[in-house]
Structures are given as C-alpha cells and as structure tokens.
Amino acid sequence: MADAPGEPALLERTIDVDGHEFAPPHLWGGIFGPVAARLAEVCAPMIKAMGEDYIERPGQTADDAPMTVENVWTLRHTGAPGAFDMKRRLEAMDLMGVERQLVFPSYGLWGQILSTPEGGGPIAASLSRIMGSLPVEEMRAIGFAATDEWNDWCVRTAALAPDRLRPVGMLKAPRDPDDLLFQTRSLIDRGLKGILINTGSPLAGLSPASELLDPFWALLAGRNVPVFAHVGSDLGFLSTPEWSKAAAFAPNKISLELGFEPYSLASTHLAVEHFLMVTVLGGVFERHPALRFGAIELGAHWLGPLADNLDMWIEKVFARRTKDILSLKPSEYLARNVRVTPHNIVEPVDLWFSRYPRLASCYCYSTDYPHIEGGTHVNRRMYDLLAPLGGDILRKYFVENGKWLLP
Numbered sequence: 001m002a003d004a005p006g007e008p009a010l011l012e013r014t015i016d017v018d019g020h021e022f023a024p025p026h027l028w029g030g031i032f033g034p035v036a037a038r039l040a041e042v043c044a045p046m047i048k049a050m051g052e053d054y055i056e057r058p059g060q061t062a063d064d065a066p067m068t069v070e071n072v073w074t075l076r077h078t079g080a081p082g083a084f085d086m087k088r089r090l091e092a093m094d095l096m097g098v099e100r101q102l103v104f105p106s107y108g109l110w111g112q113i114l115s116t117p118e119g120g121g122p123i124a125a126s127l128s129r130i131m132g133s134l135p136v137e138e139m140r141a142i143g144f145a146a147t148d149e150w151n152d153w154c155v156r157t158a159a160l161a162p163d164r165l166r167p168v169g170m171l172k173a174p175r176d177p178d179d180l181l182f183q184t185r186s187l188i189d190r191g192l193k194g195i196l197i198n199t200g201s202p203l204a205g206l207s208p209a210s211e212l213l214d215p216f217w218a219l220l221a222g223r224n225v226p227v228f229a230h231v232g233s234d235l236g237f238l239s240t241p242e243w244s245k246a247a248a249f250a251p252n253k254i255s256l257e258l259g260f261e262p263y264s265l266a267s268t269h270l271a272v273e274h275f276l277m278v279t280v281l282g283g284v285f286e287r288h289p290a291l292r293f294g295a296i297e298l299g300a301h302w303l304g305p306l307a308d309n310l311d312m313w314i315e316k317v318f319a320r321r322t323k324d325i326l327s328l329k330p331s332e333y334l335a336r337n338v339r340v341t342p343h344n345i346v347e348p349v350d351l352w353f354s355r356y357p358r359l360a361s362c363y364c365y366s367t368d369y370p371h372i373e374g375g376t377h378v379n380r381r382m383y384d385l386l387a388p389l390g391g392d393i394l395r396k397y398f399v400e401n402g403k404w405l406l407p
Contacts, residue, residue, distance in 0.1 A: 013099035015402030018366035022106045023084035024057040033149040080370030100406045103167040108150030115143025116235040144172045168194040174204040199229045199275035200237030209282020217288045226292035234271030269302045283325040285333040294405045300342035304356035307331035341366040345375040364402040
C-alpha cells in the first residue's frame with residue numbers, strides 16, 4: 001500500500017498493528033532459549049496434531065523463502081519470508097509497504113498458557129496431560145521461564161529497528177499491583193513499547209477500574225506505551241470449557257490462539273468487550289486521558305454496539321450518578337483511547353465506518369503476518385472495500401488510526 005510494485009498507493013506507508021513471529025518448534029531453542037527447546041520436545045505430540053504446514057515443518061532449516069512481492073502476500077505460517085528472522089521481516093515489510101509493525105507472540109503464548117494452567121482452556125489441559133504429574137506451581141514456573149525467553153527475544157528484536165519493529169512484552173501473572181508495576185517498568189526500561197495483558201481475569205487480582213491500579217495505567221500513559229489485548233489473551237474468562245463441547249463445535253483444525261469453529265470465532269471478543277466496559281465506566285480513561293489501548297485480532301463488529309450500549313445507560317439512567325466520574329460519553333473515550341482490528345477476511349469494515357462515524361478513529365489495518373487468518377493480498381481487498389468511502393477513510397484505516405498504537 002505504499003510504493004511497493006503493483007500495490008495500491010497511499011500518500012504514506014501503512015501502519016500494521018498485528019504481526020507475529022512464527023517459527024517451527026524444532027528451531028525454537030536456537031531462537032528463544034533452552035526452555036523453548038524443552039517445550040518443543042515435550043509438546044511435540046500436540047504440535048503434530050495441529051497439522052503439517054501449520055507450525056510443524058521438520059524439514060525447514062531456516063527462514064529462507066524467496067523474498068518477493070507475491071510471496072509476502074500469499075505464503076503463510078513458518079514458511080513465509082521473514083516469518084521468524086526479523087532482519088528479513090524488515091525486507092518483507094518493505095515489499096508490503098509497511099512502515100511500522102507490532103509483533104505479537106506465537107511461541108510466547110505457550111508460556112502464558114502454562115503459567116495459567118487452571119484457566120488456560122483445552123490447550124492448557126492438554127499440556128497438563130502431556131507434562132504428566134507436574135504440580136501446578138512447577139508448570140507455572142516453566143511458563144514464567146518461557147515468558148522470560150519471549151521478553152528477551154523482544155528486547156533483541158526491538159534493538160534491530162526501534163522505529164519500525166515493535167515486539168510486545170508479556171507479563172507473568174502479576175501477584176499484586178506492586179508486582180504488576182515492577183514487571184511493566186522493567187520491560188519498558190529495557191526498550192519495549194507495548195505490553196500485552198490478560199483480559200480474561202482481574203488484573204493483578206483487581207478490577208481494571210480499581211484506583212489501586214492507577215499507578216500502572218499512569219506509567220503506561222506517561223511513557224506513551226500502549227497496552228494490548230490479543231486473541232489468546234483471555235485466559236480464565238470462562239470458568240469451564242464445557243460450553244464448546246458439542247458436535248457442532250468440533251474444530252476442523254487446532255490452533256494455539258483459537259479454535260477454527262463457530263463457537264470460538266464468534267466469542268473471541270467477549271473478554272475484551274467486558275474489560276473495556278469496566279475500564280470505560282470505571283473512569284480509567286477519564287483519569288488517564290493519554291492511555292493507549294489496542295484490541296488486536298478480536299474483530300471490530302462489537303465496538304459500535306458496545307458504544308451504543310454504554311452511552312444509553314449513562315445518558316438515560318446514570319448521568320447524575322456518573323457526572324463526577326465521566327466528563328465524556330463512553331463512546332468518546334472509545335474513540336479517543338481505543339483501537340481495534342477488524343477481521344479483514346470477513347468483516348464489512350466499510351459498513352462499520354458508515355454506521356459508526358463517531359468511531360472512525362478506532363478501526364486499524366492489520367496483516368496478522370505470517371498467520372493464515374490475516375488472509376492473502378489483504379491490502380488489496382481492504383483498499384477496494386474502503387476506496388468508495390474516500391481518501392480520508394483510507395488514510396485513517398491504513399495509516400493514521402494505527403499510529404496511536406505505535407507512537
């Protein structure tokens with residue numbers, strides 16, 4: 001979408017608010033460290049069940065797919081050019097016309113799941129079985145060590161091109177507000193410019209609107225560091241996986257982040273929608289107007305109805321009660337502070353822009369590179385979809401809105 005050969009042109013290069021590292025497990029040890037190597041061996045049966053050419057590519061020895069325009073828009077998973085060699089990722093970004101890109105975990109998610117075994121859903125349950133009779137605390141310790149490896153990789157990656165690559169740091173199940181603040185400050189001081197949180201359970205054991213968390217939100221706002229929810233970071237939101245155990249929801253493919261079946265894909269947004277409801281109504285964005293929040297790979301179809309719902313209750317019922325808590329409409333906080341990524345391959349994003357003009361600042365371009373969910377030639381599809389709305393909307397979607405998450 002910029003000056004790349006054969007691609008639609010905008011006045012500026014695009015901002016991509018969702019990329020990933022994606023390496024075959026037999027290479028994890030050399031990329032991330034000894035815990036990753038151990039997990040690759042222990043979890044081999046589960047990884048194999050995810051299918052050939054998804055993550056298990058035993059014959060792959062390097063990130064060496066030819067770096068061409070066609071390949072960066074069509075090859076996916078570990079075989080895509082720049083899938084896990086971040087120096088090559090910069091080349092892929094150039095071919096895709098991407099100026100800056102957030103990089104979310106693939107390997108790193110294993111650490112999060114292991115460190116939340118009681119709330120990590122079916123994958124955590126499978127890991128528990130695979131790892132035998134390990135006590136929960138030992139599993140959690142392995143998860144913490146894997147998270148440390150991910151964060152170390154992020155620090156190394158960010159140093160390659162701080163203005164272009166923005167790997168997102170991960171927290172280790174904060175025990176309390178002090179631990180949350182310590183972990184976050186340490187990651188920021190090491191050079192990371194984004195923090196992933198779990199929206200499926202109370203943050204550090206507290207409501208996100210609790211004033212005890214204000215030092216955490218103030219740190220992020222003061223350092224211009226966005227906080228993120230991402231698909232897969234909703235551990236513990238549902239107390240049981242039984243909801244999805246029905247023949248109609250049997251997955252035809254296993255993924256680390258989500259199930260490829262109707263129930264999972266239709267419910268991925270529920271945790272972050274609830275989290276933002278609490279955050280907005282509890283006055284977090286009122287108290288911290290510079291706080292940046294991104295809901296990534298969780299769709300955008302829910303944002304407009306959420307804004308309508310919150311505005312209705314505040315304006316029609318609780319205006320007097322909340323006058324000292326909220327100076328703006330809930331929808332105005334969402335428009336100012338929150339950014340979301342539509343599912344480009346299915347959502348009618350043009351309809352969201354037309355139906356919810358007051359949220360036109362929220363919808364952001366993402367490729368999900370190199371994951372398959374991002375689709376192929378997604379830049380062309382989204383350009384063609386939004387071009388009838390005019391250059392201002394194109395610039396918002398592809399460039400301006402995403403800058404809020406990559407300052």
